[in-house]
Amino acid sequence: MRLKTLAAAITALAIGAVAPAFAAETVKVGVTTTGVPFTFVDTSSQKPTGAMVDLAQAIGAEAGLATEFEVVAFSALIPSLTTGKIDLISAGMLATDKRREVVDFSAPVYTYGEAMFVPADEPANYTLDDLKGATIGAQVGTTFADALNARGTFGEVKLYDSIADIMRDVKLGRIKAGFGDKPIVAYQIAQNPGIGLRLVDGYQPLKAGDVALAVSKENPGLLEKVNAAIAKLKESGELAKIFAKYGL
Template structure:
């Protein structure tokens, strides 16, 4: 084979590979800035990072798309997705029947559950009927599955709704609320960082255990299949477990 033919052959191979490289589309991904360690804003880089950011980047690499992660308030994630502002939700979002009516979820990624944060001088545990908190002021995060449940309980002195779990932890620490309900893994991680003195996780058995997953619009079946195929590979090769360990979730 002549040098000319060799160069032509190499060029043809490069051109054949180019469509694969160029076909990696950019998809907008909504993640919250307050869901540490799943998703949170790094104030130094002004970028959202965390376990679910690492995961969607790994999924994108497997599925052939470039994730562009944007900070979105938790309560605005589903509206942002259905309106087309974002293409994917990758955050600490539980699969629920009500949410499944609005969006499609990927295969489950990690088990999840709720917890109560209380002051260190809170004695005993909290039961499933929350009787220990009867007549007290408690807090919950806007947009979570816990809000409706606590509203239905109806035995609190007052139920206050906050924009973020960080606000709830600070309010318990200041003594402004007796307890706050939120995602147990996130509460546990926050408390492990020694940022909140004088508060703790209450002894409480999760009543709303579920799974977190990636969300897409209901008509994005092809994208969902790509994401699920990628997740299957990442589960099999241990990447998901490695990321969970990296962020203190296993």
């Protein structure tokens, strides 16, 4: 009896010691609520949703990772990643050389550029040269905000925390035109016909680039898992389905 009891105890200890190894690793994913349809909050559930949220969940399922979402302002995403508050960024963020200096990016998952938008009753399809000396708006932390500033031809490039804030000021006439991620702006205008804004026809983006997920340079193992999962999702067609669900 003592031998059986001892054997049972050893078995229980062995199971207990091994069990944690099978528990899914939890990855904190940083998202922003201002990036419809990439990332936003579902008003009915008050939970993060969008194409990049679905993608992060699909990557987690493929890689055996549990995903936990943290809502972070766009401009604070990279600082949150580099300080360890989050493990992964999954948002409508372009993989630029400047950002690559501080974080590592996954394989590209989507490509887009910025759009110019004006009041719906403004008939002119402005070019950037037409806006010389005018006050325009762009979202802080975006690549095209830097590019617009670098032109040095505008009266002011006002920086905003969200595209919604830019849209408000364009509609109210506080700024001449607004600039934002084209998929996000197009989606919001299409979903809200009474918003009083329109895209400028024929505008050619200053900055077009690839959307990718970002990880800390100190976490190459996670990057490897994310890239392997993305490759499988592309091959199966699931990646395209995720973006198509949100009109992208």
